[in-house]
Amino acid sequence: MEKSFILHMLTTAKNLSPFDVNMAMDAGWVSAIPYTNVEASEVKGLIQDVIFSRSPKGLNRTGIFIGGRDSKQAKDMLKIAKNSMFSPFQVSVFADPSGAFTTAAGMVAAVEQELDKKFNTSFEGKDLLVLGGTGPVGQVASVLAAQAGANVKIIGRQLDKAQRIADLCNEEFGEGKIQITAGADSDKTEYIKTADVVFSTGAAGIELLNTEHISSASQLKVAADINAIPPSGISGLDPFHNGKAITGSTSGAVGLGALAIGNIKYKTQSRLLTQMIESNEPVYLHFEHAFEVAREIIKSIK
Ligand SMILES: NC(=O)c1ccc[n+]([C@@H]2O[C@H](COP(=O)([O-])OP(=O)(O)OC[C@H]3O[C@@H](n4cnc5c(N)ncnc54)[C@H](OP(=O)(O)O)[C@@H]3O)[C@@H](O)[C@H]2O)c1
The missing domain is CATH 3.40.50.10280 (Methylene-tetrahydromethanopterin dehydrogenase, N-terminal domain)
Structure with missing residues (x-):
């Protein structure tokens, strides 16, 4: 048998x-x-x-x-x-x-495709903010994007924790071949002004980027939010977004929501x-x- x-x-x-x-x-x-x-x-x-x-x-x-x-x-x-x-x-x-491994993989692959299709570019050299990036999904998404060439900054509420996680990502997951940096959530108003890409990977039901952040993101091309529970992690972006323009974006940025990535x-x-x-x-x-x-x-x- x-x-x-x-x-x-x-x-x-x-x-x-x-x-x-x-x-x-x-x-x-x-x-x-x-x-x-x-x-x-x-x-x-x-x-x-x-x-x-x-x-x-x-x-x-x-x-x-x-x-x-x-x-x-x-x-x-x-x-x-x-x-x-x-x-x-x-x-x-x-x-x-x-x-976390499959969620991060889905998110990074989906964003990569939006960068290619809508902006004829890739992660190479792009400034990427990973908001709430200290959790399992944010860590792995940061590593994959850094391996694809992005300049990744992990953002958390405490800078020392974010730095510890960035070090872990660089040394353990990236085997010393990537250089993810860390930033404090209190400084994101400055960081967002030059970000090309944003991942929102914070705990469910917490808005991490508001309307003002989105309108001041003058370089933003693609934003992805993995949280399916209202409110969205990113203002103007809902779970059904699948490459649609983000409401309130002044740079023509497109969004990917939790259901598109979840698929x-x-x-x-x-x-x-x-x-x-x-x-x-x-x-x-x-x-x-x-x-x-x-x-x-x-x-x-x-
Ligand atoms: N759509 C899908 O297929 C799918 C699959 C799996 C997970 N998810 C979602 O992915 C997201 C990330 O999952 P995870 O397990 O990596 O998350 P997590 O560990 O629960 O949280 C990630 C980070 O969010 C920050 N955070 C927690 N409470 C906060 C608060 N009140 N205000 C601001 N920041 C806060 C923390 O960072 P700091 O303490 O450093 O600030 C934490 O490290 C969740 O929303 C989860 O529901 C979606």
């Missing part, structure tokens, strides 16, 4: 995300088994328990998903999981903590979950793989 498709889903949180469970089952996994409150030191033991109970053929039908709330912790756990296995006892692993995020996460099932070799997936897939998806639907 063929073995069943089992996805072992690890989270450092008290609860596994029901969103991720639905996504896994809809992508073709037959069982999605939660492991909650998992600590990094427990990952090796759990992984080795997974691999030794199935033959190599059965291992093709076995996978690991890493959730949680913390991007660095998830990336570290992915590394531990990979290093805990050896040929032929290997299974695929996919990290997407708080949906790319959803398709990206689904495709990566399916890739784990279909791949003959084990795959180890994180935000860079999510970005590759999001770029392909966005090209195919517009």
